[in-house]
Amino acid sequence: MIKIGDILRGGYEGKEVSIRGWVYRCRSSGKITFTVVRDSSGIIQCISKEGEIPDDLYEQIKGLTIESSLELTGTVSKDTRGVTGYEIKVKGGKIYQRNESFPISRDKSEEFLLDIRHLWLRSREFTAVLKIRATAFNAFSEFFNREGFYNVQGPMMVSAQTEGGSTLFEVPFFDQKAYLTQSSQFYLEALIFSLEKVYTIAPSFRAEKSRTRRHLTEYWHAEGEVAWIGNEEMMQIEERMIEYIVSAVLRDNAEDLALIGRNVEPLKKVKAPFPRMKYRELIEKAQSWGLNMKYMDDLGADEERAITVHFDKPVFVTHYPQELKAFYHRPDPESPDEILCHDLLAPEGCGEIIGGGERIWELEILEERMRSMNIDPKAYSWYLDLRRYGSVPHSGFGLGLDRLIWWVCGLDSIRDAIPFPRTIRRITP
RNA sequence: GCCGCCGUAGCUCAGUGGUAGAGCACCCGGCUGUUAACCGGGCGGUCGUCGGUUCGAUCCCGACCAGCGGCGCCA
The missing domain is CATH 3.30.930.10 (Bira Bifunctional Protein; Domain 2)
Structure with missing residues (x-):
């Protein structure tokens, strides 16, 4: 288990890692799902493809909500398409909690945030x-x-x-x-x-x-x-x-x-x-x-x-x-x-x-x-x-x-x- | 303590004296490279509370509640 911040500092390309954290963003286009994961040290985009991981896991990952907690294992690559310059190609993982709709979205007032x-x-x-x-x-x-x-x-x-x-x-x-x-x-x-x-x-x-x-x-x-x-x-x-x-x-x-x-x-x-x-x-x-x-x-x-x-x-x-x-x-x-x-x-x-x-x-x-x-x-x-x-x-x-x-x-x-x-x-x- | 401002869907906001609408979130469907993704559909509201005016109030008036900003005081 390593910190996302460590991956972003380089040296993990091609290696298999496991990270734990929370869903920061989630986008899916059918057979490919992008999950941006956050931990205390940073964020990184994780790629899951249908057919390359177990079907039930893919369905779970595809349906995650913002701030759901999870653990993912996969291979690191350097890729400018990822928000922070690196990506993890997911091989396996575990969902700790898929939560309901997180109350905070892109619009938020001072009062609401308090x-x-x-x-x-x-x-x-x-x-x-x-x-x-x-x-x-x-x-x-x-x-x-x-x-x-x-x-x-x-x-x-x-x-x-x-x-x-x-x-x-x-x-x-x-x-x-x-x-x-x-x-x-x-x-x-x-x-x-x-x-x-x-x-x-x-x-x-x-x-x-x-x-x-x-x-x-x-x-x-x-x-x-x-x-x-x-x-x-x-x-x-x-x-x-x-x-x-x-x-x-x-x-x-x-x-x-x-x-x-x-x-x-x-x-x-x-x-x-x-x-x-x-x-x-x-x-x-x-x-x-x-x-x-x-x-x-x-x-x-x-x-x-x-x-x-x-x-x-x-x-x-x-x-x-x-x-x-x-x-x-x-x-x-x-x-x-x-x-x-x-x-x-x-x-x-x-x-x-x-x-x-x-x-x-x-x-x-x-x-x-x-x-x-x-x-x-x-x-x-x-x-x-x-x-x-x-x-x-x-x-x-x-x-x-x-x-x-x-x-x-x-x-x-x-x-x-x-x-x-x-x-x-x-x-x- | 003094002065000012705000309150409509989970969030951000429109709107009208004849009981409401958008975007986001969420749910369903589509999509094999998205970047706050996109496309189609759906769910969602005692319009802050109480009272007054009115045939009728979310809208006008008053009080209250809640919150935000500025001053004073301080760190």
């Missing part, structure tokens, strides 16, 4: 995206393992929010209320005191009623936290990490990128270092680019899009005014109204994929910030403890992995970057 996502995953396009996604997840872990980070896990059920706003999913927790986590950041911060450099890949949940093509209510959050480093060193790690992941995809998924029609030229330019721009400078630039922005405006979706077209690499935006960001970001000692944070905006109009920065590590400053933002310190008592016992400077980041896949694959919607998207209106399949 309803039957569990079946649409079989499409060649989605298969390609899923392979790229696997590469990206692996490359992320690989990068941090090589950098001496420890892979850690925080809880998914928590008692307090990380970010501002009431965007938590509430879940019953015995006699109490618990929430699904928005971020593992606080737990990673606790873990640096033993491990110093940590990362995690975990889902995060946001009950935001977002209706956009770049939001999920459940998304895969890749986070890192590092003791003893500041905002700039954190960005240096991140830009190498992004370069590492993109290079891995370009190296391992060239065929998949081609299949989904992704232009790889912009991806080839993703090499560290990335440009950095302070929020203040960005506003000035934005005004010269004709964008209507003033200081203290947050970057909206339109602004992010308009900004990224002026760069051919991802760009870091740093030093936001403290009012625009969460309470834990450390003010710049040289300019206390600005904080030592960064967002990474992906090019080609994609926008924010990373948020990170240096954390406040002095207890008094953190308490002062919480007071000024009307946050109850009691809810964060254990988090404040981290600043009571051997506190150290540290920085961290959170990367939206689904957004990364969305950008790298050049997809219309983030929903097509994850197999089973959870959005405000969709909990099945």
Whole structure:
């Protein structure tokens, strides 16, 4: 039993092989039947001729429906008439299931494909995206393992929010209320005191009623936290990490990128270092680019899009005014109204994929910030403890992995970057 | 939370104030080189739900349900 992809790489001409898979296309002209078979590695056309195989098998093959599962044995030949340049002349085989009419045909709407996502995953396009996604997840872990980070896990059920706003999913927790986590950041911060450099890949949940093509209510959050480093060193790690992941995809998924029609030229330019721009400078630039922005405006979706077209690499935006960001970001000692944070905006109009920065590590400053933002310190008592016992400077980041896949694959919607998207209106399949 | 859009066959869509049609899928038949094959025939619908207007509503009006897009918020 071999993979179709192996046949397509050559070397099997004239040899007898067996493949297993699903019917991708089926055409018959009486005494000859063409069955295009799909497996996880590719598609190949198989030829069956009446009289050359047992009659009952020929009748079964002739009557197959799309997505029926089967096993075929036959001789490989190189033939330009086959869709992928090779063909198998069938000698024998076994049908596992001849299914009824497959619901997906050539016309399909966005909504329908979401309803039957569990079946649409079989499409060649989605298969390609899923392979790229696997590469990206692996490359992320690989990068941090090589950098001496420890892979850690925080809880998914928590008692307090990380970010501002009431965007938590509430879940019953015995006699109490618990929430699904928005971020593992606080737990990673606790873990640096033993491990110093940590990362995690975990889902995060946001009950935001977002209706956009770049939001999920459940998304895969890749986070890192590092003791003893500041905002700039954190960005240096991140830009190498992004370069590492993109290079891995370009190296391992060239065929998949081609299949989904992704232009790889912009991806080839993703090499560290990335440009950095302070929020203040960005506003000035934005005004010269004709964008209507003033200081203290947050970057909206339109602004992010308009900004990224002026760069051919991802760009870091740093030093936001403290009012625009969460309470834990450390003010710049040289300019206390600005904080030592960064967002990474992906090019080609994609926008924010990373948020990170240096954390406040002095207890008094953190308490002062919480007071000024009307946050109850009691809810964060254990988090404040981290600043009571051997506190150290540290920085961290959170990367939206689904957004990364969305950008790298050049997809219309983030929903097509994850197999089973959870959005405000969709909990099945 | 705000704004906009959609709902007719399994799918993609036409259409009409007098209870519906095409293409694809599927089934049957034909065809020994097809490439989303082709040719002939067939099956297939409470026209999203409820209410209103009307002699009569899939069509007009209202509410609801479901979904999609944009903003804000974020990753």
